[in-house]
Amino acid sequence: MAHGPAHGLSRWFYTTNHKDIGSMYLWFSFAMFFLGGIFALVIRAELFEPGLQIVEPNFFNQMTTMHGLVMVFGAVMPAFVGLANWMVPMMIGAPDMALPRMNNLSFWILPFAFAMLASTLFMEGGAPNFGWTFYAPLSTTYAPPSVTFFIFAIHIMGASSIMGSINIIATILNMRAPGMTLMKMPLFVWTWLITAYLLIAVMPVLAGVVTMMLMDIHFGTSFFNAAGGGDPVLFQHVFWFFGHPEVYIMILPAFGVVSAIIPTFARKPLFGYSSMVYATASIAILSFMVWAHHMFTVGMPFIGEWVFMIATMAIAVPTGVKVFNWVTTMYKGSMTFETPMLFSIAFVILFTIGGFSGLMLAIAPADFQYHDTYFVVAHFHYVLVPGAIFSITAAVYYWLPKWCGRMYDETLGKTHFWLAFIGLNLTFFPMHFSGLAGMPRRIPDYNPLFANWNMLSSVGAFLFGAAQVLFLYIVIRAIVSGRRATAQVWEGAHGLEWTVPSPAPYHTFTTPPKVD
Amino acid sequence: MEKATRKTVMRLAVSAVLMFVAVFAIMPPLYTLLCEITGLRKVGGAYEAEEIKVDTARQVTVQFVATHNDAMAWEFHPMEYKVTVNPGKKTVVKYFARNNTDKSMVAQAVPSISPFSAVNYFHKIECFCFNHQPLAAGESAELGLEFVVDQDLPKQVTTITLSYTLFDITAQAQPQVALVQ
Numbered sequence: 256m257a258h259g260p261a262h263g264l265s266r267w268f269y270t271t272n273h274k275d276i277g278s279m280y281l282w283f284s285f286a287m288f289f290l291g292g293i294f295a296l297v298i299r300a301e302l303f304e305p306g307l308q309i310v311e312p313n314f315f316n317q318m319t320t321m322h323g324l325v326m327v328f329g330a331v332m333p334a335f336v337g338l339a340n341w342m343v344p345m346m347i348g349a350p351d352m353a354l355p356r357m358n359n360l361s362f363w364i365l366p367f368a369f370a371m372l373a374s375t376l377f378m379e380g381g382a383p384n385f386g387w388t389f390y391a392p393l394s395t396t397y398a399p400p401s402v403t404f405f406i407f408a409i410h411i412m413g414a415s416s417i418m419g420s421i422n423i424i425a426t427i428l429n430m431r432a433p434g435m436t437l438m439k440m441p442l443f444v445w446t447w448l449i450t451a452y453l454l455i456a457v458m459p460v461l462a463g464v465v466t467m468m469l470m471d472i473h474f475g476t477s478f479f480n481a482a483g484g485g486d487p488v489l490f491q492h493v494f495w496f497f498g499h500p501e502v503y504i505m506i507l508p509a510f511g512v513v514s515a516i517i518p519t520f521a522r523k524p525l526f527g528y529s530s531m532v533y534a535t536a537s538i539a540i541l542s543f544m545v546w547a548h549h550m551f552t553v554g555m556p557f558i559g560e561w562v563f564m565i566a567t568m569a570i571a572v573p574t575g576v577k578v579f580n581w582v583t584t585m586y587k588g589s590m591t592f593e594t595p596m597l598f599s600i601a602f603v604i605l606f607t608i609g610g611f612s613g614l615m616l617a618i619a620p621a622d623f624q625y626h627d628t629y630f631v632v633a634h635f636h637y638v639l640v641p642g643a644i645f646s647i648t649a650a651v652y653y654w655l656p657k658w659c660g661r662m663y664d665e666t667l668g669k670t671h672f673w674l675a676f677i678g679l680n681l682t683f684f685p686m687h688f689s690g691l692a693g694m695p696r697r698i699p700d701y702n703p704l705f706a707n708w709n710m711l712s713s714v715g716a717f718l719f720g721a722a723q724v725l726f727l728y729i730v731i732r733a734i735v736s737g738r739r740a741t742a743q744v745w746e747g748a749h750g751l752e753w754t755v756p757s758p759a760p761y762h763t764f765t766t767p768p769k770v771d
Numbered sequence: 772m773e774k775a776t777r778k779t780v781m782r783l784a785v786s787a788v789l790m791f792v793a794v795f796a797i798m799p800p801l802y803t804l805l806c807e808i809t810g811l812r813k814v815g816g817a818y819e820a821e822e823i824k825v826d827t828a829r830q831v832t833v834q835f836v837a838t839h840n841d842a843m844a845w846e847f848h849p850m851e852y853k854v855t856v857n858p859g860k861k862t863v864v865k866y867f868a869r870n871n872t873d874k875s876m877v878a879q880a881v882p883s884i885s886p887f888s889a890v891n892y893f894h895k896i897e898c899f900c901f902n903h904q905p906l907a908a909g910e911s912a913e914l915g916l917e918f919v920v921d922q923d924l925p926k927q928v929t930t931i932t933l934s935y936t937l938f939d940i941t942a943q944a945q946p947q948v949a950l951v952q
Contacts, residue, residue: 353776396841421783429776459787463794475943478799481881482840482938489802493794554887556809 259761268363271355272761273340276362278658280337281651283365285727287329288644290373292720294322299682299716305703315699316384317376323387324405327505328412329369331643335508336361336419338650339447341658343423345752345759346441348432348768353425361418368411375401386697388498391479391490395471402472406465413462420451420458427451432751434770438529441750445532446511449539453500453507456543460497464490488553495546503542505639506606507535509646510577513599515750516653517581520596521588522747526580534573534580541570551622560619567617571610578607593745594668598649601676602641609637612687627697630690636683648675648726655730656744660758661737667729674722681715825859826922833893833920836934837866844872845906847937850913858922861896866935868904869911877944878904880914880935889931892921900935903944 260266260275270276297318301309310318340358344351352358375382380399383389394402427448431440440448467490470476477483479490510531518525525531547555547563555563581603590596612634616622625631656662685708694705701709740757751770755763833856835849846869856862870876880900884890895901899914906912920931 354780417787421780421787424783425776425779428779429773455783455787456790459790460794463791463798467795477943480938481936482879482940483943485799486802486806489799492802493798496798556887559809 269359271351271359273344273352273355273358274658274759274761276352276358277337277340277342279362280333280340283362284330284332284334284337284647287325287333287369288723289727291322291325291330292723294318294325296716296720298322299713301699302701302709303713304710305701305706307700310699312699313381313384316386316697317382319697320383320386320389321372321376324372324383325369326639327387327501328409329365331505331639331647332416333365334647335447335450335505335643336416336423338443338508338512338647338654339419339423342654342752343426343444343447344430345755345763346444346750347427347430347435348751348764348770349426349430350762350765352422353430354422357418358422361415361422364411364415368408368415371404371411372408375399375404378404388494389465389468390494391468391471391487395468395479398472403469406469409465410462413458416454416458420454423447423451424455432764432767432770438532439770441511442514442525442528442531442535443508443511446507446514446535449535450504450507453504453539453542457497457500457504460493461501464493464497467493488550491550491553492547495549496543498549499546500539500542502635502638503538505643507539509602509643510535512646512650512653513581513602516595516599516649517584517603519653519745519747519749520593520599521585521590523584523588524749526583527576530576531580534576537573538570541566541573545570548617548619548622551619552626564617564619568614571614574610578603578610593652594663594665594672595649595653597669597672597676598645598652601672602645602649605637605641605645605679609634609639609642612637625690627695628690629686629694629696632696633683633686633690636686640679640683645675651730653745654752655733656737656740657752657755657757657759659734659737660740660756661733662740662744663729663733663737667725667732671722671725671729674725675719678715678717678719678722682712682719683715685709685711685715824922825857827857829858829922830855831858831920831924831928832930833862833918834930834932835864835866836932838934838936840936840938843878843937843939845870845876845878845937846911847878847935856920858920858924861917861919863915863917866899866914866916867911868906868914868937870906870908873908875905875907876939876941878906879938879940880904881938883934883936885932885934886928888925889928892924892928893931893933894919894921903940905944 260272261269267275267279297310298315301307301315340352343349378399378401380401383394383399383402383405385394385398389405427440427444467476467478471478471480471485477485479485479487481487514525514531545563545567547559548567551560551563585600592600612630616625616631616634652663652668689705689708689712692705694701694708742756743753744757745753751764751768752759754768832853834853835851837848839845839847846867848867850865850867854862854864866880868878882895882898882900884893895916895918897915897917899916904912904914
C-alpha cells in the first residue's frame, strides 16, 4: 500500500482521509479561535475603562454575540471533531472513518457557514447583536435583518455536527480492531462516543429552534410571540434544552484528552477506568434534566426551581468522581511536567474552580443575585477556557509529534503555558469580584466602582491573546524544523496510536492490529 | 458500506430527524399543557362559576395595570385602577380602548397575574382577553372583565395585580380587519 496523498490543492478538496480531514478541522478551528479572540479583545479594549471610548454600544453587542458564536461553534467544537478524526481510528485500530465521503462533506460545509456568519458584520444593520443565546423576541421582533443569515449559518453548522457525530458513532461501533472491546477503548474514544450521542440528540433541537425563529420572522407564525398565543419563555426552554447538553459536548472530549495525558506523565494507569466511563455516561444523562437552571429568574413555580437546583447539584457527584480520579492517578506517580502535562494539571485545578462557581450559581435563591452578572461570565469562562481550550492545547502538544513527526520546543511550550495560565487567571478571576459586586453582562459601559477589576481583566486578556500567537509560532516551528520524534514519543504513553511510526503514515491499520 | 454500518447510520439519522420534528410537534404543546397544569399561564377558557360563599370577613385589593407592547398606538387603560372585593363575590370592571390610528386594527390583550401564589385563585368568568379586539380607525370601546377571587386564596395575599399587555395582531388577523371595514 505505497499509496500516498494526492498532490496540490485538490488533495484537500477531495480528500477522504481521516488524517487530512482531522488536520483541516484543527487548522480551521485555530483560525476561528483567533477570529473569536479578536472579537474578545475588542470587548476587553472597550471595557478597559468606564465610559464609551472605542466602539458604539450596538457594535459592542455584535462583538459579544459573534465572540460567543465563533468560539462555541467555530473554535471548540471543530477542534474536538478534528481530534476525533485524527485519533479515534488510530486508537481503535481502524483504517479510516466509517463514512469517509460524508466526513469530507461535514468539514467542507463549515467554512461556508462561518463565511456567511462573518459576512453579517458588513451588512446593513450589522451582525446579530442579541447575544449568543439569541433569546426571542430580541432575536425575532427586534433583530437586525442579518438574523436570517445567522439562522442559515446555524443550520449548516448543525448539519455538519450531526454528520460528524453519525460518522464517529458508526466508526466506534463497527470498526474496532478484533479484541478491542468497548471496555478496552481509550477514554478519549469513550467520551467522544457519548458526546456524539449528545450531539445527535440536541443539534436537531437547535436547528428546530432557529427554524421556529425563521418562521416567526418571515412566515407570520407566533411560536415566541405572546400576541399570537406564543410565549417567549418557550424559546428559553427549547434553547437551553439544546444549550445545556451543548456545554457537556464541549467538555466531555476534554475529559477524554486529560484522561489520556495524566496517566502518561504520571506513569501510572488511570486510577479507575470503569468509574470514569460510568461518570461520563451519568453526566450525559443528567445534562438533559437541568436546563432550566439557566432561567431561574423567569418565574418558575417553586417546585421547578427546587427540582432543577437539586438535579444541577447532582452533576457535581460524577464530576467529582472524575476529578478525584485524575488526582489519585497523579498520587505517588513518577510525574514529569512536560507542556501537555502542565496544561492538563491546570485543567484539573481551574476546571474545578469553574465547577465550584457553577455550584454557587446552581443555588436557586442565590442565583437571583448572580443572574446575568460578570460572575456568570467568570464561571463559564473558567469551565470553557481552562476546560475546553486548555485540553485542546494539551492534546495538540501531546499528539503533534505523532501528527507531524517532529517535536515542539519544550522551553517555548512551557513559556506558552505560563503566559496563558497567568493571562487566563488575570482575565477571569477578577470577574468573580466585579460580578458579585453587581456588574451586569453585555453592557459596554459600567459604574466606575468596577474600574480596577476591569482594567486587570483587560490586561490579562491581551496577555492571553499574545500567548496564543506564541502557540501558533510554536506549532509552525515544530512542523517546519522541529527535532525528529520517535514512534513512542512519550516514555509513559500507552495505546495503539503509539505503535505506528511518527509521523503517522497516510494509511494506518489497513490490516487490523491484534489487541490483547 | 457494510451492513452493520448502514444499520447504525440509518438508526442515528432517523433519531436526528425525530428530534427535529419533536421540537415542533411536541415541545410547544407540552409547554402549554405544563403551563396550564401549574397555573403559570391560563390559556383562554372562562371559569365556570360555581355557587360559592362570599367571605365578607375578608377584603382583597385587586389592582389593574395596562401595558402597550412595542409600537401599539392604541389608548388603553383600566377605567378603575383598583377595587376592593370580598372573596367569592363576582365583580365587573372595565378597561377603555381607543384606536387612535387612521386604519382598522385588531388587538389581543395578554393577561398576567401577580403574585404567583394568587394565580390559581383568581378566576376570570368573562374577559375581553378571551377574544380578539377589532376596532376601526378612531373607534373606541369599553372592554368588560368579570372575575371572582376564590375564598381559598392564601392568607398572606392581600393584594392581587392584574396586568394586561396589548399586542397589535392586525397582520395575523387580516380576516377580522375586513369584517370591521
